[in-house]
Amino acid sequence: MSVQDRYISLVAACTLLGASLSLPAEQTSEEAIAEYHAMFGDENPAELWQLRGEELWKTPRGSRQVSLEACDLGKGPGVIAGAYAELPRWFEDTGKVQDLESRLVTCMTNLQGLPESEVLAVKFGDGEQKSELEAITAYVAAASRGSRITIPLDHAAEKAAYALGESVFFYRAGPHDFACATCHSESGKRIRLQTLPQLTTSEGAQAAYTRWPAYRVSQGELRTMEWRLQDCLRQQRLPQLTYGSDVAIGLTMYLARNANGGEMAAPSIKR
Amino acid sequence: MNSSFRVTALLLCMGPLVSVLAEPVPDLTATLKAAFTDKRQATLDRLDQDETQKLCTQLRDQVPTSELSQKITRMNLATVKPPADGKYLGDWKAGEVVASTGTGLQSSDDPAKPNGGNCYACHELAPTEMAYGTLGPSLKHYGKLRGQDPAVLAYAWSMVYNSNSYAPCSNMPRFGHRGILTEQQMKDVMAYLFDAASPVNQ
Amino acid sequence: MPDPMRIRAVMMGDVVDVKILMSHVMETGQRKNADGDLVPAHYITEVTATCKGKTVMKAGWGPSVSKNPYFSFRFKGGAKGDKLSITWKDTAGGTRTDEVTIN
Amino acid sequence: MKKTRRDFLGLTGRLGLAAATLASGLFSRIAFAVDTRPAFEATSLKEALAAIGVTEHQDSTEIILKAPDIAENGAVVPVEVTSKLPGTRSITLLVEKNPHQLSAEFEIPEGTEAFIATRLKVAETSNVLAVVKTDAGVFHAAKVVKVTLGGCGG
Numbered sequence A: 001m002s003v004q005d006r007y008i009s010l011v012a013a014c015t016l017l018g019a020s021l022s023l024p025a026e027q028t029s030e031e032a033i034a035e036y037h038a039m040f041g042d043e044n045p046a047e048l049w050q051l052r053g054e055e056l057w058k059t060p061r062g063s064r065q066v067s068l069e070a071c072d073l074g075k076g077p078g079v080i081a082g083a084y085a086e087l088p089r090w091f092e093d094t095g096k097v098q099d100l101e102s103r104l105v106t107c108m109t110n111l112q113g114l115p116e117s118e119v120l121a122v123k124f125g126d127g128e129q130k131s132e133l134e135a136i137t138a139y140v141a142a143a144s145r146g147s148r149i150t151i152p153l154d155h156a157a158e159k160a161a162y163a164l165g166e167s168v169f170f171y172r173a174g175p176h177d178f179a180c181a182t183c184h185s186e187s188g189k190r191i192r193l194q195t196l197p198q199l200t201t202s203e204g205a206q207a208a209y210t211r212w213p214a215y216r217v218s219q220g221e222l223r224t225m226e227w228r229l230q231d232c233l234r235q236q237r238l239p240q241l242t243y244g245s246d247v248a249i250g251l252t253m254y255l256a257r258n259a260n261g262g263e264m265a266a267p268s269i270k271r
Numbered sequence B: 001m002n003s004s005f006r007v008t009a010l011l012l013c014m015g016p017l018v019s020v021l022a023e024p025v026p027d028l029t030a031t032l033k034a035a036f037t038d039k040r041q042a043t044l045d046r047l048d049q050d051e052t053q054k055l056c057t058q059l060r061d062q063v064p065t066s067e068l069s070q071k072i073t074r075m076n077l078a079t080v081k082p083p084a085d086g087k088y089l090g091d092w093k094a095g096e097v098v099a100s101t102g103t104g105l106q107s108s109d110d111p112a113k114p115n116g117g118n119c120y121a122c123h124e125l126a127p128t129e130m131a132y133g134t135l136g137p138s139l140k141h142y143g144k145l146r147g148q149d150p151a152v153l154a155y156a157w158s159m160v161y162n163s164n165s166y167a168p169c170s171n172m173p174r175f176g177h178r179g180i181l182t183e184q185q186m187k188d189v190m191a192y193l194f195d196a197a198s199p200v201n202q
Numbered sequence C: 001m002p003d004p005m006r007i008r009a010v011m012m013g014d015v016v017d018v019k020i021l022m023s024h025v026m027e028t029g030q031r032k033n034a035d036g037d038l039v040p041a042h043y044i045t046e047v048t049a050t051c052k053g054k055t056v057m058k059a060g061w062g063p064s065v066s067k068n069p070y071f072s073f074r075f076k077g078g079a080k081g082d083k084l085s086i087t088w089k090d091t092a093g094g095t096r097t098d099e100v101t102i103n
Numbered sequence D: 001m002k003k004t005r006r007d008f009l010g011l012t013g014r015l016g017l018a019a020a021t022l023a024s025g026l027f028s029r030i031a032f033a034v035d036t037r038p039a040f041e042a043t044s045l046k047e048a049l050a051a052i053g054v055t056e057h058q059d060s061t062e063i064i065l066k067a068p069d070i071a072e073n074g075a076v077v078p079v080e081v082t083s084k085l086p087g088t089r090s091i092t093l094l095v096e097k098n099p100h101q102l103s104a105e106f107e108i109p110e111g112t113e114a115f116i117a118t119r120l121k122v123a124e125t126s127n128v129l130a131v132v133k134t135d136a137g138v139f140h141a142a143k144v145v146k147v148t149l150g151g152c153g154g
Helices: A003-038 A046-058 A099-109 A133-140 A154-168 A179-183 A202-209 A225-235 A248-256 B002-017 B029-034 B053-057 B064-079 B092-100 B142-146 B150-161 B181-193 D002-013 D017-028 D045-051
Strands: A090-092 A097-100 A214-217 A221-223 A268-270 C006-012 C016-019 C045-049 C054-061 C072-076 C083-090 C097-099 D063-066 D077-083 D088-095 D100-105 D112-120 D127-136 D137-147
Touching: A046 A133, A046 A214, A090 A154, A097 A154, A099 A133, A099 A225, A133 A221, A154 A179, A154 A248, A154 B029, A179 B181, A202 A248, A221 A225, A221 B053, A221 D137, A248 B029, B029 D112, B053 B064, B092 B181, B092 D077, B142 B181, C006 C083, C006 C097, C016 C083, C045 C072, C054 C072, C054 D112, D017 D112, D045 D088, D063 D088, D063 D137, D077 D088, D077 D127, D077 D137, D088 D112
Parallel strands: A214 A268
Antiparallel strands: A090 A097, A214 A221, C006 C016, C016 C072, C045 C054, C045 C083, C054 D100, C072 D112, C083 C097, D063 D077, D077 D112, D088 D100, D088 D127, D127 D137
C-alpha cells in the first residue's frame, strides 16, 4: 500500500465519521425546507399563466384568425385533457417526435398562420416581457393534472429519441466535465439544500417530471421543461441548447418515459 | 474496452429501468453540436471530449476494473502541477469566497469576474454553513482531522487540481487541469481546508 | 393592459376568506438585467378591497413584496353572492380592478 | 432588454407627456425615486418606524407571526400575521436587513379580521417584524428567517 493509498483510506474513514455526526442537522434543515414549501399551500402564481394561456388558446389569431381549439396534441383536435401526459410522441403530419412546446409552435404557425419568428420571439418570459408559449404550456399541462404519464415508445422514431436522450444524459463535457448524470444518477443527494432527483429510476424521474412546468420562486416566472433542460445545460457550462431540437426532445423523451406511470401534478411551485 | 463491462455499468446505472434501447448513438458529438449554438464564452468546442471524458461517458462513470481505474488516474495525475513556490496554503478567507461562489464559465457569467469553486454545492465544510450539498464527502474539520503532513497536503492539492488523479470519473471538476481556478485560488481553498483558523476546522 | 388577478373569496362561517394572486413584476429598481443595466422600479404601492361600498382592506406596499404578489385577508359582513372588488395601483401609473362573486 | 425599455416608455407614454419625460429622465439616472412615501424610503428600522409614527412598542405574544425558519429562496418568503390584540387598527411588516425595512402596511377596518398573509423578499438572513397598532398602543412580534443559497451555478 502506497502512502497515497493509505491517505485515501484515511480520507474515507474520516468522511464516514463526518457524515454520521452531521446527520441530525441535515434532517432539521430538510424539514425546515419542507415547512417552507408547505407554507405556499395551493396558492401558486402559475395560475396567472394558466389564465393567460387559456385566453391565448381560445382567441382566434394569426392570418387564419382561428383559435388553437383545433390544435391536435396527439389525442385529436382540441383535446387537451391528459394530452401533456402522453407527450412527447410521434406526429404523422410533421413526421417528427414532438414535445408540447414544439407541437404548439406547429399549431401556431400551421393552424393559425402566425409567423414562426413571432411565435418564437419570446420563448421564456422575463419580467415585463411575457412568453405566450409558457402561458399556453401551463394551461395545457394543467389539463393533465391527475393523468398518468403514458409513453408507450411504440414508434421507431420515439425509440430513437429515447436512445438519443439517454446517451446525452451520460455525456460528459465542458470545462467542468459535467453530464446530466453527474448530479442526477444517485438517490438521496442534494446540491446545497436542494434535493436532486435520481432521474435514471422511475421513482426519481416521476418525482421530477410530474412537477414541470413549475413556477420558480427564485425567478418569479413559470418555467417549462424546455427551459429546465436549457438551464441545466447552461449550468453544465455547455453552449445554448436549441429550443425544440432533437436533443431537447430526446432528453424530454428519456425523462418522460422513465417517469411512465407517474401522476401529473403540474404546474407546481419550486425554488 | 470489454463490452461486458459496459453492460455491467449500464445495469448499475439504470436501476429498475433496464432498457434494451441503449444502442450507442454513432456520432454523438456531431449530433450535439447540431443541436447547440455558441452563447458568449460557452462555445460549441466545449462539446468536444478529452480522453477522460470519453472514457467516463462510455463507462457511465462506473469504472469496473483496476486497470481502467489506473489508466484514468495515471493519465490525470500526470497533469497535476504543484504550486510554483512549493507552498500549498494561501489565505483561507479568500478560499471561503471561492468555496461559496458558484458562478464562472456559464454562458450567463461575466468572464471578467473570477470563477468560483462552488465547493459548498457538494461538500459540507464549515459546520456553521448549513446550506451544503452531499454529492461529495463531508470535508468538515478537514485539516483538524488530518494535520499538515506534506503527503496529506500533496494529496489534497491533487484532488483539487485534478480529481481524477485519485478518483476516476469523479463528479468533481478538475479545477486546475481544466483552468477553472487559478493556482492562487486553489491555494486559498487549500488554506480554507487546512488552516487552523479556518471555519472549516472550528 | 395588466393581466387579471386571480381572486378567491369563500365563506368560512361568517367570515369571507380572500386569497388573491396578482400578476406584477414588483421590480425594486435595484436589480440589474443581463446587460448590467438597472431595471427601473415598477411595483404595486396600493391595494384596496371593497364589498358593498365598504372598504374592507387597504394596504400600502413597497418593493419588497414578492413578484406576482400573493395576498390573503378575512372580513365579516359579506355573504354568498356578494361582489368583492380588488384594485391595485403601481408606481408607473398602472392600475387594475377585478371583481369576484363570494361563494 | 430593449423591449422592456420600450414597454416601460410606452406604458408611461400613455399617461401623458409629462410622465414620459419624467420616466425617461429617471431611466437614465436611477429608477426608484418614483415612490415618494417617506416610510418606504427609510433605510433603518428606527427611521422606518418613526416614519409610520411609531416610537414606542412592546413585544406581545398576542401577535402570531408565522414565517419559515429557513427560506429556500429569499425572493419569496411566506409571512402570515394574526393579532389577537383587541382594537387592532393596522399590521405592518418590516424586514430588518433589507435595503428598505418597510415592506407593507395593512389597515384593518372595523369588521375585518386582524389577519393577513403575503409573501416578501428577504435579502439575507434577517429578523422579520410584525408591528401592530391598537387602541391601547403599539406592539410587535419578530422572527428570524434564515435565507439560504442554492443551486449549481449561483
